[in-house]
Amino acid sequence: xxxxxxxxxxxxxxxxxxxxxxxxxxxxxxxxxxxxxxxxxxxxxxxxxxxxxxxxxxxxxxxxxxxxxxxxxxxxxxxxxxxxxxxxxxxxxxxxxxxxxxxxxxxxxxxxxxxxxxxxxxxxxxxxxxxxxxxxxxxxxxxxxxxxxxxxxxxxxxxxxxxxxxxxxxxxxxxxxxxxxxxxxxxxxxxxxxxxxxxxxxxxxxxxxxxxxxxxxxxxxxxxxxxxxxxxxxxxxxxxxxxxxxxxxxxxxxxxxxxxxxxxxxxxxxxxxxxxxxxx
Amino acid sequence: xxxxxxxxxxxxxxxxxxxxxxxxxxxxxxxxxxxxxxxxxxxxxxxxxxxxxxxxxxxxxxxxxxxxxxxxxxxxxxxxxxxxxxxxxxxxxxxxxxxxxxxxxxxxxxxxxxxxxxxxxxxxxxxxxxxxxxxxx
Numbered sequence: 001x002x003x004x005x006x007x008x009x010x011x012x013x014x015x016x017x018x019x020x021x022x023x024x025x026x027x028x029x030x031x032x033x034x035x036x037x038x039x040x041x042x043x044x045x046x047x048x049x050x051x052x053x054x055x056x057x058x059x060x061x062x063x064x065x066x067x068x069x070x071x072x073x074x075x076x077x078x079x080x081x082x083x084x085x086x087x088x089x090x091x092x093x094x095x096x097x098x099x100x101x102x103x104x105x106x107x108x109x110x111x112x113x114x115x116x117x118x119x120x121x122x123x124x125x126x127x128x129x130x131x132x133x134x135x136x137x138x139x140x141x142x143x144x145x146x147x148x149x150x151x152x153x154x155x156x157x158x159x160x161x162x163x164x165x166x167x168x169x170x171x172x173x174x175x176x177x178x179x180x181x182x183x184x185x186x187x188x189x190x191x192x193x194x195x196x197x198x199x200x201x202x203x204x205x206x207x208x209x210x211x212x213x214x215x216x217x218x219x220x221x222x223x224x225x226x227x228x229x230x231x232x233x234x235x236x237x238x239x240x241x242x243x244x245x246x247x248x249x250x251x252x253x254x255x256x257x258x259x260x261x262x263x264x265x266x267x268x269x270x271x272x273x274x275x276x277x278x279x280x
Numbered sequence: 281x282x283x284x285x286x287x288x289x290x291x292x293x294x295x296x297x298x299x300x301x302x303x304x305x306x307x308x309x310x311x312x313x314x315x316x317x318x319x320x321x322x323x324x325x326x327x328x329x330x331x332x333x334x335x336x337x338x339x340x341x342x343x344x345x346x347x348x349x350x351x352x353x354x355x356x357x358x359x360x361x362x363x364x365x366x367x368x369x370x371x372x373x374x375x376x377x378x379x380x381x382x383x384x385x386x387x388x389x390x391x392x393x394x395x396x397x398x399x400x401x402x403x404x405x406x407x408x409x410x411x412x413x414x415x416x417x
Contacts, residue, residue, distance in 0.1 A: 046344070053337075078344040176291045177340045184298055184333050184340070191305050191326060198312065 025152060028241055029097035031265055035234045036090050038271055042231065044224045046082070049181045050075035056185070060192055078177075085170040089235070092135055092163060099152050131162035156246035167239040171232040179228050182221055189217050230271050237267060287343040294339035296362040297389060301332040303369045304382050317375055328382045335389035342393065361385075361407060380410045 054070030193214035197207050308325040311317040317325070365381060372378045388403035 046341070074341055074345070078341055081344055172288065172291075173344050176288075176295075177344045180291060180294060180298075180340045181337060184336050187298060187302055187305065187333060188330070191329065194305075194309060195326070198309075 023100075024245060025096060025156070026100035028238075028245055029093050029100055032093040032238045032242075033090075033097055035238065035267075035271060036086075036093060038227075038234070039086055039090075039231055042227055044178070044182075044228065046075040046078035046178060046181070047072050049178070049185065053181075053185060053188075056188060056192075060188075078173075082170065082173055082178075085166055085173070088135055088166055089163070089170065092159060093238075096152070096156070099155075131165035135159055135162040135166060153246065156242065160243055160246045163242055164239045167235040171235045174228050174235075175232040179225060182224060186218065186221055189214055226274060230274055234267070234271060290339055291343040293359060293362065294336040294343065296359070296366065297332050297336035297339065297385075300362065300365050300369065300382075300385065301329045301336070303366065304329045304332070304378070307370055307372070307378060311375065321375070321379070325379065325382065328379070328386055331386040332382065332389060335386065335393055338393040339389075361404075361411070364411060377410065377413060380413075381407070384410055 050072035051068070051070050054068060054072070058064070058068070193210045196202060196210040199207075202210070304325065308317065308322050308329070312319075312322045365385065369378060369381070372381075384403060384407040387399075388407055391399035391403050
């Protein structure tokens with residue numbers, strides 16, 4: 001159901017709207033969309049964690065089956081939760097960018113909205129669930145309703161608490177749960193390779209191999225950790241910037257906002273740099 | 281005490297479990313290097329520590345997906361227990377008590393993840409007894 005736009009929006013004095021400059025929104029949303037692209041380069045998920053874990057269990061047990069046969073269905077569900085939350089945010093920021101762009105490009109919401117329908121799996125608090133719903137409704141309103149450029153600030157204000165909750169939820173899942181699983185995996189490696197290093201039946205060369213293998217695994221996991229933390233940090237940063245902009249839009253001086261966006265750009269460049277370094 | 285056991289809380293309990301498993305691993309590596317435990321005990325302790333980590337894994341998943349109310353009540357009790365275990369496990373002199381502690385905690389954790397209220401209550405009683413025994417030492 002598409003939420004009705006509050007009547008108050010239509011009653012807002014014209015002089016307020018006349019001062020509205022969309023450039024800050026455009027800059028912020030462009031930066032946001034640039035940053036969110038890094039999410040697609042994470043290269044680590046609940047399901048990939050499950051496969052890694054399953055593979056390592058075979059190594060520990062020293063067993064070879066015809067196929068790997070990992071039971072990862074629940075992990076895939078967790079990925080669906082992550083995907084749904086992410087698409088919702090991406091959808092919103094894309095929409096905002098399109099709305100704020102001078103060309104007012106069209107944007108297609110059909111696929112993210114379809115994705116949302118599978119989000120029933122998520123157990124969210126009431127506030128989180130309502131945030132999720134509201135954000136998608138606002139985005140749909142913005143695209144299908146009778147668009148007026150001036151309304152954007154009000155959309156942002158309406159969306160802000162929901163954007164914050166969803167960003168926070170996604171950052172939490174990535175940082176605490178996905179990274180938490182990686183931490184558990186690290187301890188499994190530690191216990192296994194440390195046991196090997198103490199095994200008197202192994203030759204020094206075999207032990208050396210075990211030590212090397214362990215530190216390589218740690219090195220790889222550190223790269224994953226940096227990526228995930230950067231994305232989680234970015235989500236929070238975007239939410240903060242969105243709040244500031246939507247709360248003080250009328251009062252925001254062009255210069256003040258410019259410096260905020262420049263800070264964001266800088267963060268984005270360092271994120272880009274981090275990902276580039278890790279890909280080398 | 282938190283009113284609502286949410287995903288954040290469940291995730292924290294999982295972190296506690298990982299920390300206990302780490303301490304337990306440190307404990308058994310230390311004891312084996314001092315030749316205070318047999319190879320069999322060492323391996324069995326490892327299995328128990330793994331069991332704790334498996335449960336922590338399940339809790340992280342549950343935290344992402346869903347939290348059942350009956351698990352919630354047990355988790356609140358668990359948090360206090362975990363703090364005590366974390367604080368004392370490395371200083372435990374009695375290997376048997378360390379072993380009992382990790383074993384009962386593992387069983388309790390499985391009951392939480394499998395959402396069996398009866399076993400949860402029973403396991404909490406058992407673990408409280410083991411903790412009481414520890415303080416008598």
